[in-house]
Amino acid sequence: MRSRVKIILGILGLGLLSLGGAALYFIGPRNLIGMWRYDKRREGSLQIGDQAPDVALVGLDGATEVRLRDHIGAKPLVLIFGSYT
Numbered sequence: 826m827r828s829r830v831k832i833i834l835g836i837l838g839l840g841l842l843s844l845g846g847a848a849l850y851f852i853g854p855r856n857l858i859g860m861w862r863y864d865k866r867r868e869g870s871l872q873i874g875d876q877a878p879d880v881a882l883v884g885l886d887g888a889t890e891v892r893l894r895d896h897i898g899a900k901p902l903v904l905i906f907g908s909y910t
Contacts, residue, residue, distance in 0.1 A: 848857060871878075879894045896902050 852860075877893060877897065879892060882891050882893075883889070884891050893902075893904075
């Protein structure tokens with residue numbers, strides 16, 4: 826009975842070790858450490874109908890600061906974040 830438990834625990838341990846190795850290989854150790862260290866996400870408190878929070882973004886020229894509140898008004902405002910490579 827004890828040998829069966831040891832075999833099962835060994836297989837589970839080997840599976841976890843393999844999974845960790847695959848994560849290191851595909852994601853990379855630097856990215857895994859970064860995700861673990863800097864993941865500070867939390868659920869927001871915005872509700873439907875709330876005003877959007879003010880955000881400051883850098884313009885395409887790299888120097889101009891663009892604030893969201895300066896562009897909220899009578900017309901709809903759409904923000905698109907994307908990468909076109």
